[in-house]
Amino acid sequence: MLNYFKEIFVGIKSLLIGMKVTAFYGTKRTITAHYPFEKIPVTLNFRGHIDLVVTKKGYHKCITCGMCERACPSGCITLDSVKPEGAKKKKLTGYTLDFTKCSLCGNCVETCPTNAIKYSNDYYLVGTSRHDFHFDLLDRAMKAAEEMGIEWTEPVEKPKEPKEPQAEGGESPSPAGA
Amino acid sequence: MIQKPDPTQETLVLNMGPQHPSTHGVLRVVLHCDGEYVLDAEPVIGYGHRMHELIGEVRDHRGFYANVGRMDYGGALSFGHGHILAVERMLPDLEVPERAEYLRVITTELNRVASHLLWFGAFLLDLGAFTPILYSFDDREAILDLLEHVTGARLTFSYMRVGGVCADVDKDWCDGVLAFVKRMRDRIPMYHKLVSGNIIFRKRVEDVGLITRDMALKYGCTGPVIRGSGIPYDVRRSEPYSIYPELDFDIPTSERCDCMGRYDVRWAEIEQSLRIIEQAIAKLPEGPVMAEKVPKVIKAKGEVYQAVEAARGSLGYYIACDGSTSPYRMKIRVPSYSNLSILKELTRGILLSDLVAVMGSFDLVIPEIDR
Numbered sequence: 001m002l003n004y005f006k007e008i009f010v011g012i013k014s015l016l017i018g019m020k021v022t023a024f025y026g027t028k029r030t031i032t033a034h035y036p037f038e039k040i041p042v043t044l045n046f047r048g049h050i051d052l053v054v055t056k057k058g059y060h061k062c063i064t065c066g067m068c069e070r071a072c073p074s075g076c077i078t079l080d081s082v083k084p085e086g087a088k089k090k091k092l093t094g095y096t097l098d099f100t101k102c103s104l105c106g107n108c109v110e111t112c113p114t115n116a117i118k119y120s121n122d123y124y125l126v127g128t129s130r131h132d133f134h135f136d137l138l139d140r141a142m143k144a145a146e147e148m149g150i151e152w153t154e155p156v157e158k159p160k161e162p163k164e165p166q167a168e169g170g171e172s173p174s175p176a177g178a
Numbered sequence: 179m180i181q182k183p184d185p186t187q188e189t190l191v192l193n194m195g196p197q198h199p200s201t202h203g204v205l206r207v208v209l210h211c212d213g214e215y216v217l218d219a220e221p222v223i224g225y226g227h228r229m230h231e232l233i234g235e236v237r238d239h240r241g242f243y244a245n246v247g248r249m250d251y252g253g254a255l256s257f258g259h260g261h262i263l264a265v266e267r268m269l270p271d272l273e274v275p276e277r278a279e280y281l282r283v284i285t286t287e288l289n290r291v292a293s294h295l296l297w298f299g300a301f302l303l304d305l306g307a308f309t310p311i312l313y314s315f316d317d318r319e320a321i322l323d324l325l326e327h328v329t330g331a332r333l334t335f336s337y338m339r340v341g342g343v344c345a346d347v348d349k350d351w352c353d354g355v356l357a358f359v360k361r362m363r364d365r366i367p368m369y370h371k372l373v374s375g376n377i378i379f380r381k382r383v384e385d386v387g388l389i390t391r392d393m394a395l396k397y398g399c400t401g402p403v404i405r406g407s408g409i410p411y412d413v414r415r416s417e418p419y420s421i422y423p424e425l426d427f428d429i430p431t432s433e434r435c436d437c438m439g440r441y442d443v444r445w446a447e448i449e450q451s452l453r454i455i456e457q458a459i460a461k462l463p464e465g466p467v468m469a470e471k472v473p474k475v476i477k478a479k480g481e482v483y484q485a486v487e488a489a490r491g492s493l494g495y496y497i498a499c500d501g502s503t504s505p506y507r508m509k510i511r512v513p514s515y516s517n518l519s520i521l522k523e524l525t526r527g528i529l530l531s532d533l534v535a536v537m538g539s540f541d542l543v544i545p546e547i548d549r
């Protein structure tokens with residue numbers, strides 16, 4: 001009988017202690033951010049999808065060696081390059097990342113011999129179709145250069161045909177394709 | 179084998195899952211109930227099978243980095259740790275820098291705390307208490323922020339590399355971790371006040387799901403499940419790896435054998451993890467975080483079994499390599515699988531609501547079981 005009442009007493013006491021904690025934290029300010037209105041700052045080292053690094057001279061550093069393409073376990077990266085006639089080096093004409101397959105392992109960034117790729121800081125990445133995540137990184141790099149106020153200039157190897165690198169035709173996704 | 183319902187018996191066959199909130203993923207439990215009592219509970223697994231072992235066999239060793247985090251979303255770093263330790267053992271020339279080992283341990287222990295906090299919230303959610311998960315996610319968020327700073331991800335980390343780790347930390351980060359350790363220590367009494375003493379909670383978990391010593395051994399339970407039955411088995415002590423032998427920590431056990439025992443063990447483990455983190459930060463040596471001569475193409479040869487202590491128990495990687503770039507065979511022994519196998523025997527004749535408590539106390543991660 002005594003035990004019975006003791007248990008009730010202990011039980012109620014434990015509930016009151018819990019209530020006290022709730023009351024204490026209830027008066028504190030909220031710790032959640034109200035997402036669409038407030039955004040949490042992105043940490044600097046956040047690993048988003050990869051991006052080509054834009055140099056100060058307004059170009060990328062890729063030498064089209066294809067190491068990243070081979071290192072990627074999911075086959076997300078497709079490189080296109082041409083070797084202009086008479087030129088010594090190959091030229092990158094398209095760098096496509098299929099982000100739908102990327103698992104952000106970081107192998108591509110780590111194997112690149114010239115540090116031509118980096119992680120972007122795109123935290124709030126959304127799209128309505130999977131084609132929205134097929135990025136043309138070369139195109140993105142050009143846009144990034146534009147935003148940074150650097151003119152996209154191709155280093156001239158031979159004094160002939162300083163042609164703009166072409167972004168691939170079918171890249172801009174049509175929303176109807178969903 | 180799933181029992182066929184017997185029409186002459188007045189039992190009810192109930193499918194719990196695969197989309198039941200308290201099965202934490204896609205686990206299906208076929209229940210034979212008599213009223214509210216469970217006569218038989220048969221777990222059916224495999225709904226989330228993604229062939230991680232086979233993927234490990236067709237990809238090179240580096241290609242598997244991303245998969246480890248997809249197996250155990252709660253404690254991805256310890257899964258990565260086991261994998262790279264196994265591969266490194268097959269590469270005798272590789273000298274892993276001290277600092278990298280320390281960083282591996284610090285991040286893994288932080289991840290363990292995060293995983294236990296996730297379990298704590300989910301366990302109480304299963305029992306019908308909604309608020310505790312909000313408290314534990316507050317703390318977990320702090321850990322994830324710290325881990326995001328160094329690994330770049332919040333959940334499916336791929337931080338461990340053969341030969342080291344992929345990112346170094348700075349002084350600020352270490353201070354942040356120490357600040358977190360202090361904060362977490364201050365918060366633990368709050369959790370105990372809020373939940374551990376609560377009479378409703380205690381009534382739900384005390385003397386429910388008794389796993390005796392023999393039973394735990396027989397089924398190969400590991401982690402907090404076996405330690406909750408009073409057996410101090412922890413891979414970090416029994417098969418020491420990495421820098422754990424240099425650190426001072428205890429293996430908490432509980433003699434209770436019930437859900438409460440496992441609950442206590444996990445809280446004590448959080449405290450021990452905080453101790454490990456503190457010591458490792460204090461001892462953190464300077465130097466590189468990546469070995470100098472990591473082969474460009476990893477061609478391992480040999481056969482290893484490397485066990486590590488994941489958040490849910492003993493995790494083992496068996497990797498056999500024939501000298502080519504990818505393993506010949508990879509087998510992963512996951513803790514939740516063995517822990518779940520005990521369910522059938524354990525839940526015979528208990529109440530349906532207790533079954534949820536028992537499953538919650540196992541801290542099951544289904545993707546890890548299915549692999």
Ligand code: SF4
Pocket residue numbers: 050071072073074075076077101102103104105106107108109
């Ligand atoms: S991060 Fe990994 S999966 Fe993603 S593109 Fe690079 S190598 Fe491929």
Ligand code: SF4
Pocket residue numbers: 061062063064065066067068069079111112113114115116117
């Ligand atoms: S590894 Fe670097 S340099 Fe080579 S193709 Fe990839 S991005 Fe270009």
